Amino acid sequence: EVQLVQSGAEVRKPGTTVKISCKISGYTFTDYYMHWVQQAPGKGLEWMGLVDPEDGKTIYAEKFQGRVTLTADTSTDTAYMDLSSLTSEDTAVYYCAIPTMTDAFDIWGQGTMVTVSS
Amino acid sequence: DIQMTQSPSTLSAFVGDRVTITCRASQSISRSLAWYQRKPGKAPKLLIYKASSLESGVPSRFSGSGSGTEFTLTISSLQPDDFATYYCQQYSSSWTFGQGTKVEIK
Numbered sequence: 001e002v003q004l005v006q007s008g009a010e011v012r013k014p015g016t017t018v019k020i021s022c023k024i025s026g027y028t029f030t031d032y033y034m035h036w037v038q039q040a041p042g043k044g045l046e047w048m049g050l051v052d053p054e055d056g057k058t059i060y061a062e063k064f065q066g067r068v069t070l071t072a073d074t075s076t077d078t079a080y081m082d083l084s085s086l087t088s089e090d091t092a093v094y095y096c097a098i099p100t101m102t103d104a105f106d107i108w109g110q111g112t113m114v115t116v117s118s
Numbered sequence: 119d120i121q122m123t124q125s126p127s128t129l130s131a132f133v134g135d136r137v138t139i140t141c142r143a144s145q146s147i148s149r150s151l152a153w154y155q156r157k158p159g160k161a162p163k164l165l166i167y168k169a170s171s172l173e174s175g176v177p178s179r180f181s182g183s184g185s186g187t188e189f190t191l192t193i194s195s196l197q198p199d200d201f202a203t204y205y206c207q208q209y210s211s212s213w214t215f216g217q218g219t220k221v222e223i224k
Contacts, residue, residue, distance in 0.1 A: 047207075047214065062119070102167050104164055105152070106173065108162060
């Protein structure tokens with residue numbers, strides 16, 4: 001069974017950085033791009049970017065460019081999302097997700113809540 | 119960037135109603151469109167991909183149609199488990215979600 005298991009909830013102060021992990025199982029890590037999606041309270045889903053675990057290539061959404069870093073560690077089958085210069089606007093649930101059949105996201109992690117508060 | 123606009127933002131309906139949600143793309147995306155269902159505290163769930171292909175395990179009361187810039191998600195007979203927020207997503211050029219449609223109990 002394909003699974004994406006994310007790290008636990010985080011609380012950070014404004015201006016700091018958060019790192020979230022997404023550990024995969026049930027498939028070959030390098031077979032699919034790993035995407036990250038943000039959902040802020042009361043807001044919709046927002047695509048943040050992707051990393052290709054095969055070669056580490058990344059594509060970032062313009063909104064997050066310069067603040068987000070996506071990486072993939074093939075030795076541990078784990079993807080990471082770093083988000084820096086946090087503000088209260090970054091308080092949200094963050095999901096990792098993969099497209100295994102088309103480019104739609106059919107497998108999702110359980111989500112990680114990040115709270116930014118002074 | 120391709121913008122996705124859903125309507126309505128909120129929809130109130132009875133169990134058993136036929137429900138239709140519309141999604142419009144700012145430019146043609148062919149059939150590169152997906153629909154997701156999201157419930158509070160849970161990850162989004164893929165319902166439809168390629169505009170009209172039903173994801174495995176999704177009830178047949180869900181259907182999708184459209185191509186180019188206009189798409190619809192239809193629930194033929196709303197069930198209690200269907201009250202949730204629905205999002206469209208284009209994946210023709212990068213990835214963009216609509217703003218969501220909340221389906222509420224009337």
